[in-house]
Amino acid sequence: MSSPEEKTLILKSSDNEEFLVKESVAVQCITIKNLVEDGCDLDAIPLLNVDSKNLAWIIEFMEKYADSTSTDAEKKDFDTEFVKKPFNDVLGLILAANYLNFPALMDVMCDACANEMKLWSVEQVREKFHIQNDYTEEEEKAVRAENFWAFE
Amino acid sequence: MKLGLKSRSRRVVQDSAVAAAAAAAGKMKNSISDSKNLDEKLTVDYCGWTSLPSELMREVLMKIEESESKWPERKHVVACAGVCKSWRETIKEVVKTLEVSRKITFPISVKQPGPRDSLIQCFIKRNSSTQTFYLYLSLSQALADDGKFLLAARKYRRATCTDYVISLNAEDMSKGSGTYVGKLRSNFLGTKFVVYDALPPHMGAKLAKNRSTRMFSTKQIFPGVPASNYPVAHISYELNVMGARGPRRVQCVLDAIPASAVKPGGVAPTRMDSRVNGVDSFQQTPASWSTSNDLNTALSETLHGQSDGSLVLRNKAPRWHEQLQCWCLNFHGRVTVASVKNFQLVASPDSGTVGAEQGKVILQFGKVGKDVFTMDYLYPISAFQAFAISLSSFDTKIACE
Numbered sequence: 003m004s005s006p007e008e009k010t011l012i013l014k015s016s017d018n019e020e021f022l023v024k025e026s027v028a029v030q031c032i033t034i035k036n037l038v039e040d041g042c043d044l045d046a047i048p049l050l051n052v053d054s055k056n057l058a059w060i061i062e063f064m065e066k067y068a069d070s071t072s073t074d075a076e077k078k079d080f081d082t083e084f085v086k087k088p089f090n091d092v093l094g095l096i097l098a099a100n101y102l103n104f105p106a107l108m109d110v111m112c113d114a115c116a117n118e119m120k121l122w123s124v125e126q127v128r129e130k131f132h133i134q135n136d137y138t139e140e141e142e143k144a145v146r147a148e149n150f151w152a153f154e
Numbered sequence: 155m156k157l158g159l160k161s162r163s164r165r166v167v168q169d170s171a172v173a174a175a176a177a178a179a180g181k182m183k184n185s186i187s188d189s190k191n192l193d194e195k196l197t198v199d200y201c202g203w204t205s206l207p208s209e210l211m212r213e214v215l216m217k218i219e220e221s222e223s224k225w226p227e228r229k230h231v232v233a234c235a236g237v238c239k240s241w242r243e244t245i246k247e248v249v250k251t252l253e254v255s256r257k258i259t260f261p262i263s264v265k266q267p268g269p270r271d272s273l274i275q276c277f278i279k280r281n282s283s284t285q286t287f288y289l290y291l292s293l294s295q296a297l298a299d300d301g302k303f304l305l306a307a308r309k310y311r312r313a314t315c316t317d318y319v320i321s322l323n324a325e326d327m328s329k330g331s332g333t334y335v336g337k338l339r340s341n342f343l344g345t346k347f348v349v350y351d352a353l354p355p356h357m358g359a360k361l362a363k364n365r366s367t368r369m370f371s372t373k374q375i376f377p378g379v380p381a382s383n384y385p386v387a388h389i390s391y392e393l394n395v396m397g398a399r400g401p402r403r404v405q406c407v408l409d410a411i412p413a414s415a416v417k418p419g420g421v422a423p424t425r426m427d428s429r430v431n432g433v434d435s436f437q438q439t440p441a442s443w444s445t446s447n448d449l450n451t452a453l454s455e456t457l458h459g460q461s462d463g464s465l466v467l468r469n470k471a472p473r474w475h476e477q478l479q480c481w482c483l484n485f486h487g488r489v490t491v492a493s494v495k496n497f498q499l500v501a502s503p504d505s506g507t508v509g510a511e512q513g514k515v516i517l518q519f520g521k522v523g524k525d526v527f528t529m530d531y532l533y534p535i536s537a538f539q540a541f542a543i544s545l546s547s548f549d550t551k552i553a554c555e
Contacts, residue, residue: 096214097206097210100210108213112210115217116214116215119214120222120227127233127234127237131237133237133238134238135237135238136239137239143332146236148232148235149229149232149236150323151261151322151323151333152228152232152261153233154302154303
């Protein structure tokens with residue numbers, strides 16, 4: 003049972019879904035914290051850059067991390083399961099965590115992204131990030147020699 | 155959805171939630187355009203985010219660099235730099251020089267001065283049948299077990315001298331390849347050696363006698379074109395006053411390092427890019443060196459340094475142990491087999507080093523097994539210079555009785 007002072011916020015995703023979240027949980031996102039402090043929480047707080055899919059995940063993460071009874075080991079296990087998402091969703095959560103200024107989520111998702119990348123070849127990384135290879139043929143040769151040395 | 159003249163109003167009516175939201179926002183006047191925008195947003199697939207803005211990409215790359223500080227995992231940091239030029243720039247910013255980070259990362263690390271207060275521990279394995287020497291960075295406490303390959307050297311005996319060609323690729327020792335790093339050349343008697351670097355030395359070094367000499371030869375921009383050879387160190391071996399009965403004396407003049415480097419507040423030139431590999435040479439930065447992060451300071455420091463000469467290293471004289479009847483040096487457990495090849499180099503007393511710096515061992519080399527040797531070095535020399543100096547110890551004929 004929530005105490006009388008325990009305020010609930012309405013967070014609205016970019017696709018207009020509304021989520022009820024306790025203020026103490028939601029303020030882990032510094033963007034939301036600032037809005038609350040500025041008194042902008044009277045109605046639903048519109049989060050224009052976060053869709054309902056991502057917001058639902060973020061709330062799930064926030065609630066786990068706000069829970070004082072969960073141990074570090076439990077959080078780690080939670081993180082391990084939480085990051086098991088398609089790579090594009092991992093990137094989406096990084097962008098959302100950045101927009102919401104949520105350091106704990108940012109940390110976990112960047113770690114997840116980094117760990118994924120380590121499994122890929124240079125070509126695969128370029129593909130997944132849609133990066134254009136801007137090395138010339140000569141430079142590419144030197145890159146390969148550098149990698150040959152590193153992977154020796 | 156039916157298309158037609160009334161399609162716009164249809165959209166507004168059909169999607170009442172959207173209309174309600176627009177109304178709630180108090181923008182009735184613009185509700186049509188607002189709802190159109192919202193409609194567009196609804197149809198955008200948020201899974202279309204397939205790239206990160208550069209600031210966030212930097213966060214991820216920093217994670218990779220922080221989490222992979224040891225080899226072989228550190229290869230991922232190098233791999234990331236190979237993805238594209240902006241990633242390379244970010245990674246290079248994040249990865250500090252060897253002196254600062256104490257971590258070997260890119261091949262250029264073998265040409266950078268070691269850390270000031272902790273030895274970089276390496277080992278060398280000799281393959282006598284192929285006359286090849288392999289330098290590894292030690293990865294464990296074991297003397298010569300787990301290692302990350304750094305450099306290879308192959309001995310070529312010529313008519314009047316011997317060359318040890320040093321390369322980043324043990325399978326490609328040709329001077330024309332992009333992996334050629336430098337060489338050690340000995341005179342016929344094996345008493346004097348010169349270390350040559352494939353890349354030009356720092357502009358403050360004594361070698362750049364001709365001020366108008368271009369530091370960046372266009373030939374070196376393209377890997378695969380034979381690099382020039384720049385002398386960067388001179389080594390000489392002598393018998394000591396006791397002749398062949400005593401330990402030999404080694405003197406090493408490091409032409410590319412000013413003597414001031416080992417004085418309090420001194421700095422050593424640090425190469426930032428590896429032209430031999432070719433990749434970074436495409437950044438047309440005016441200087442590929444740094445003696446500090448500030449380029450201006452670097453220039454003034456080297457000009458100042460030029461006036462006080464090159465750094466000279468001498469071997470630490472062993473003490474005669476009367477009871478054991480042998481010459482002794484304290485290798486702190488890093489050398490386990492007695493050999494005339496073993497040595498410790500310290501900055502020569504004439505360098506003006508004071509106090510604790512005076513006896514500091516800058517390079518230590520010694521035998522631990524039949525074809526296995528440890529090699530430890532620290533600031534201001536690099537792995538390449540340490541390796542070359544150690545190779546000379548294999549070759550010299552002085553006091554081999």
